[in-house]
Amino acid sequence: MSIPPSRFSGVPDPRLTRWRPNPDGVSGAAEFGAHAPAVSAPSGGAQGKLVEKPHPLTPLVRAWVLVVAVAWAVGRELLNGGDGFRLPPLTWLTAVGAVIVLVLIGFAYLDWRATSFIVDHSELRIETGVFTKTSQRIRFDRIQSVDITEPFAARLLGLAEISIDVGAEGGHKLRYLSRTRAAAVRDYLLARAHGIRPVDLAQHVQTSVFTDHGVADEVLVRVPPQRLLLGAVLSHELLLVTVPLLLIGIALALDERGREAVAISPWLLIGVLLPALGGLWSFVLHRVIGQWNYAFLRSGPGLKVTRGLTSLTSQSVPRHRIQSLRIAQPLWWRRLGLYRVDMAVLGNHGLAHDEDQAGTTSILLPVGTRAEVELVLGTIWPGLQLDDIDVRPSPERARWLQPFSHRWVGWGYDDSVLLTRAGWFTRVQMIVPHARVQSLAVEQGPIRRRLGLATVGFHTTQILATSAARNISSDLARTLLLDETSRARTARLGTLLETPPAA
Numbered sequence: 001m002s003i004p005p006s007r008f009s010g011v012p013d014p015r016l017t018r019w020r021p022n023p024d025g026v027s028g029a030a031e032f033g034a035h036a037p038a039v040s041a042p043s044g045g046a047q048g049k050l051v052e053k054p055h056p057l058t059p060l061v062r063a064w065v066l067v068v069a070v071a072w073a074v075g076r077e078l079l080n081g082g083d084g085f086r087l088p089p090l091t092w093l094t095a096v097g098a099v100i101v102l103v104l105i106g107f108a109y110l111d112w113r114a115t116s117f118i119v120d121h122s123e124l125r126i127e128t129g130v131f132t133k134t135s136q137r138i139r140f141d142r143i144q145s146v147d148i149t150e151p152f153a154a155r156l157l158g159l160a161e162i163s164i165d166v167g168a169e170g171g172h173k174l175r176y177l178s179r180t181r182a183a184a185v186r187d188y189l190l191a192r193a194h195g196i197r198p199v200d201l202a203q204h205v206q207t208s209v210f211t212d213h214g215v216a217d218e219v220l221v222r223v224p225p226q227r228l229l230l231g232a233v234l235s236h237e238l239l240l241v242t243v244p245l246l247l248i249g250i251a252l253a254l255d256e257r258g259r260e261a262v263a264i265s266p267w268l269l270i271g272v273l274l275p276a277l278g279g280l281w282s283f284v285l286h287r288v289i290g291q292w293n294y295a296f297l298r299s300g301p302g303l304k305v306t307r308g309l310t311s312l313t314s315q316s317v318p319r320h321r322i323q324s325l326r327i328a329q330p331l332w333w334r335r336l337g338l339y340r341v342d343m344a345v346l347g348n349h350g351l352a353h354d355e356d357q358a359g360t361t362s363i364l365l366p367v368g369t370r371a372e373v374e375l376v377l378g379t380i381w382p383g384l385q386l387d388d389i390d391v392r393p394s395p396e397r398a399r400w401l402q403p404f405s406h407r408w409v410g411w412g413y414d415d416s417v418l419l420t421r422a423g424w425f426t427r428v429q430m431i432v433p434h435a436r437v438q439s440l441a442v443e444q445g446p447i448r449r450r451l452g453l454a455t456v457g458f459h460t461t462q463i464l465a466t467s468a469a470r471n472i473s474s475d476l477a478r479t480l481l482l483d484e485t486s487r488a489r490t491a492r493l494g495t496l497l498e499t500p501p502a503a
Contacts, residue, residue: 052117058176059108061154142166143193145316146186152310183207212314221296221372231367232287234332291366321346323436323460327429341365344462351464398471411469430467434491
């Protein structure tokens with residue numbers, strides 16, 4: 001962890017700043033410029049307000065996105081024109097396009113001029129708006145996590161955006177800063193959120209251009225591209241697409257009329273195969289690109305995940321806000337001993353289905369071995385060993401309700417977490433800390449009542465999948481409901497008495 005350069009730290013560099021008094025006369029605000037006169041910084045710099053502007057290339061990035069959107073809308077209208085529609089001369093198109101680009105860049109420039117990031121002793125303010133001014137105030141003690149995302153267009157210019165999560169209040173974004181500046185600001189904000197004053201931190205941040213790994217970062221898990229490719233090829237989604245294509249191909253090969261149609265018009269087969277193969281290739285490629293260079297690492301007192309090839313994402317892992325973990329193992333991964341781990345974080349969205357998604361996602365480990373899963377679990381919740389948890393299976397009479405997954409379904413617990421198992425085609429383990437259980441419910445339909453069975457559900461504030469002890473005896477369900485309620489209450493009381501964790 002380290003603070004950003006002097007423009008964002010507690011005491012500005014006298015060579016780069018000039019101070020102007022506030023109207024209230026209480027504190028000053030720093031103006032930054034390469035040719036500012038050299039004056040001494042005032043005493044008590046932590047009481048001053050430090051002002052930072054977005055990177056000067058920000059208007060180009062934001063205008064680029066707007067230009068693409070306008071071009072797509074205009075192009076769609078031109079292509080969908082009715083009969084008799086004629087395109088205007090090329091010179092007119094060029095002139096109109098140039099005017100649109102200049103107007104969009106002009107609006108982006110005005111927005112850049114009106115945007116400022118201001119830091120004082122207790123909060124971060126984001127000032128935006130050209131015609132309507134908006135001031136977003138973020139207290140340092142409310143910051144839960146800080147992530148860095150480098151979209152493709154911004155990454156070409158060496159820029160990045162910062163996403164600040166403050167829990168139930170929603171997120172805030174700082175667009176755009178240089179990559180090194182964004183890394184420094186992220187470390188600074190995380191340090192202030194942990195109660196560390198800037199004077200206790202180093203002055204520079206150096207991270208890799210391709211991975212956002214710092215010099216002091218410790219890589220715990222790294223997933224090679226070969227494993228990502230293997231996981232994508234053996235995924236359920238790919239198989240659900242390829243199986244119908246194979247069935248169609250077999251039907252054409254066995255049917256004489258199909259063979260005759262292909263022999264007469266081979267372009268028919270090409271017209272069917274090319275889009276199908278293109279879709280399959282795009283699916284696999286997006287899976288691999290989205291998780292490219294995946295790494296789970298320890299950065300200072302916290303944890304983070306970095307991933308992405310075209311768009312780089314550096315996501316913080318706030319251990320104290322993880323509500324549950326989901327460990328999934330599809331059918332085709334079992335022989336290889338591979339797993340996927342997702343995390344439910346308070347305030348984030350649910351289970352991620354798009355592995356090419358940039359920004360915050362639920363994926364904690366896209367494709368990992370058993371040893372890597374245990375390492376991740378032990379890092380997030382030290383001392384947790386799944387093998388030490390006594391998993392209790394469902395009674396034999398429950399086989400009628402779960403004929404294929406009966407040997408897998410079960411539940412268990414230790415002093416810190418609750419473990420439940422479910423699924424057949426995809427085996428799923430849900431791990432919920434006792435302190436994160438918000439409520440419990442016993443479900444018993446007519447068939448379960450007839451068999452003397454019931455299901456106990458465990459609810460958290462953020463749900464990836466249903467966590468439940470399925471099809472256990474009715475008497476045991478009532479006992480589990482009462483006992484887990486007591487364990488959850490005791491665990492929550494223990495967390496209130498503990499020192500807040502580092503991440």
